[in-house]
Amino acid sequence: MADIEDEDEFDDLLELLMTNWRNVRQRKMPTSSGADNTAMVASTASTRKNGGAKDDRQLAEDAKVEFDMSSGDSENLPDEDEMEKKVPIPGGVDIDLNEQAAPTIRLNPKAKKVGAPRKSKTVTQAGDKSDRKWYQQAEQGRQQAGEVTLRALADALAREMPSLVDTQCRLSGVIVKFSSAESKKPKLRMLKNPVVTMDPFYLLPPKLLDACMKVLSVANTSECAIEVDGSQETRTVAKKDQVETVVIKDVGNYSRKQIENFVRIQNLKTVVQLGLELHKWLTIEGIPALPAKYHDVANQVAAQVLETYPYTQIDCLPALPDFTFSMLYRAIPPTWLSDASIRALCVRLTHDFPSCRFAGFQDAVPHKTRTRRSSAAPVSREIQDRVFQQVAEEGVECVLLPLNFHNTHWCCLVVVVSTQRIFYYDPLNQAVHLKAANAIAQHLKISGLQAYDVAAQNNPIQFDAFSCGIYVCWMFIRHVVRGPPLDMSANALPRRRFELFFYLLSGRLLTREEAEQHEAEAAEEDEKMPAPPAASNADEEEDVPLTQVAK
Template sequence: MKLRGLLRERDVREVVAALKEIQPGLREVGSFLATFQVLGKAVGKAVGKAVGKPLAWRLDTNYVSDNVRYRLPEPTVDRALEQLREKLCGETEEIQLDSDGENVGGADGYVLSIEKIGTYTREQLEDMKWIWNLQRTCRRGLSLCSWLNIEVKSLVEEPVAVGLALNEFLNAWPYKVIPGFGFDIAMADLFCIRGSTWLNDDAMRAFSVFLKSYKNNATVMIPPVKKPSRKNSTQSNVLLQEKQLAEIRAGISTVQYVLVPINLSGVHWGCLVIDGGSKTIQMYDSMNSKKNTKRLKAIALEIVSALPDTYTVLNIEGPLQKDGDSCGVFACLHLWKSVSSDAPTDVSTAGITKLRWMLLYAIWKMKCRW
């Protein structure tokens, strides 16, 4: 299947519909999007000025769209959708616009005019945004594949497994949902495990499914923990909901360890390990920051007060990360070490590359079971 031949001269809406139906592999769709026309690049400075051109939305339910065989520059698309969002929020009925440019209910019939450039439907703008997002996702996926092929293969003892994983990523639709994990996770959610990248929530949750295979632990995920509000400094800042505390109590009554990965303000991973055998709660922050440790301790003390037995809170001071993006990797390592002796111990630069691969490989093997 050759996407360029299949989708040549197609409207942007038809392109998006075809990609969603065909679901081509990462390598093929990435190659196609790299050559899918961006209007400003194709016709030079005059249209390139679309980025700063005045945008005018109007309601015209009778408008018949032209065949748009290109996408506008992403800043123009973003500006247009934001302008429509602001316009609709000022209307009597509040209408939600998806930040990804996906389905926007209640905004039917709106068209955008850009002086000396063209007129576009709201749906065409949304699909342009979807294409920009997909291209960005493909770039992350191809970066993962390059990392596997160049850095990982030469370091690990199982290069054949690396090759198999690499081949699967290259030939899988980036948004393909991976079954069997108990929550929605796509291939693209694993692209962040490559080097020099921050682990996202779904990758952390997926690794916790692997840890569960040791049959001695349960994981409780909590929403990102925000900084305490200064406005409410005189009031008690409750960090955990009763539902989460109930999950922790239920977990510790059936298994020895309850693992709690903690996303601090969306910028840093720490974790707690509740050990029902030793009646301890370990706090671990790979930066050993006083601020992070204070926040982890506040969460740990809330848990202590909710447990039927007396627990002691311990601070684990190492190992420490030496870069700015491996906090999630170190948190996964600590959780792994807590429940099994299988966890690696090398935290050198090469060791962290191997560890990232081990996290990815563990999740990939879990995927292959279903």
């Protein structure tokens, strides 16, 4: 074609080439003349009119055969009603095959889509940002804590026992996650192969964590193992492969060990926060309430609180898990004084004053105004026998018995052997608690202490709702340590709190030291006082200065 010089001949040859190429692409027979083309158009129109060509239903069947589809795979194809509604092609219309028509494309509905399913762009972006934020926060917390798991962090802190400030810094990287799911109700499931969250480096909200602990049953540990009696049947039970799993909807699945690690870290963080609040209280209220001569000692105690691990054992106290520095953190308002603090005080008093005895803790139940008499004794048999035994011992002057009302209030009983009296004391001086304490005292009197008198003690009076343990401790000190009555007013209570805290920590009772110091100073003054002058004889003349004569 490049050698053709005539333009008309070149155009005819180019048109012939394009027509043949178009027919090859459309799989049509080439036509040599316009008449043949017209005849083919007419034949095509007549065949369509007569229904000789394949209809749409036949085309659908051919598509199924071509793409290896069954009748159930034709969900995307039009149904019969839609096929009937389609308008047929009119028969008398001429169709120009030379005219370029739009290509018809058919897609295989069974073809597999490439790549992951697409999500909403906004949701994907928000999820990626939140996941990236939590991941970065967890990695930063691991670097700050120096460990990669919560169990390893708790074990490392218990082994190294760093200071209170260092412990707080290492625990600050453990964040609280899923705060919006605090009201979720967890469920316990026994699963064979559970899919749990691996190595979570965060904590659940406190309310949700408490709900998880209530769902789990009590574990049988080595500290409180269940002993099997020899008379019981001994049989081997097949070990279960199921794992205790706590399922929380929209949060995750956690095993028992993971929940226990959460609780362990949460308790440690709570104790550390109480220790920091104790140091703040000592600096702001405790030390200014003391005399100036005790300020240096109080500042040393405040520094010792910051430099000591919360679970460090206190010197000169039995090696019990409760007698640690964390016990002292509850001596500040508005926290409640625990039974460990009252027990530690009684241990200190019995050690410093051999004439004092501690009978234990007695649970008390407040009595209502109108109740039927119950056959149950208000005092347990064990406590009653211990009180009678301690009273009968030689050299015992008083027996201390704290009373606990449903873990909400403290009262006490003091049996004074020297005066043969049983004192019961309620810091709030309420009739409900006084009746219960009086019932316990009367029961001890009737059971074996008939010679003792029962008396109520209503001074001092508590003025707040959280200092009942402090007043009970000072009532014990008042009966054991002889001395002048102490000021227990609202202005003097911070000083009494610090003195109790210092006595539990070091064994030094500042009020006793002050009383002994005053007694020593009084004795020295009596010794240094000069003797009175001797009486003069009447015979001796008295030297009287001469009077001056008035002028």
